[in-house]
Amino acid sequence: MSLCLFIAGKSAACLAGLLFSLSWTHSVEKTEWVEYWQLKDEQLLLKETFVKGSGAGIDPAPNAVLDKGWYRWAPESPVRIPAISLANSELTPDNWMLCALDPVSVKPVECIDFAKFEDRGVESFTIQSSK
Template sequence: MSACLMIGATALSLATGVFDLSWTHSVEKVEWRERWRVEGGALHLTRAWVRGSGAGMEPGPEASLEDDWWVWAPRLTIPALDLAASGATGAGWTLCADGQCREIGTAPGEALHLTPC
């Protein structure tokens, strides 16, 4: 199932309709990953991984520990996602789809707006 994701003013075609986001938490310095699906004009969060816990980093109540990652399947559907670009983590967000990854939001500035096309 193909889909389209707008990242700010840039359209990204998704052959599978799925993308992963990962980042390092600005306070806890812990890696977080999420898997999203674009479908029906919305973004669906289907899986999350976190390599620890702390301020704002609590795993979901049904999370299990797998290879040093807390993993769970949150069920969240939203129309759009805003990604802060604080510059406080030393890196931005990594967005991976269809076997390719790209860094987004690496410089401090306005939030990045992700929405289905």
């Protein structure tokens, strides 16, 4: 199974695997944010969230644990969605980064840096599974 990035309804890039990270820098606090997602039954299942600190618009979940400056938590109830829609904002200091993760080491295997689409005038992206 693959997770693909779509622009204007057309596949722009895909990553093979079942475990992925989506990361970015928060536009106001300039804080790093990482989410781990799993592909399951053609749906995206949120596994865990990591946020480097807290601040405006960044409220760690009540079950979050602070570890080496990162708040870390898993959803208390399953978060399962068919796709993720993202805006391309000039206010975000770093671009979105989508990485396929090794299921054992949870280290990035291959990544898509959304910066490669900057010069195409892209306003939004959609991430969803593809058979």
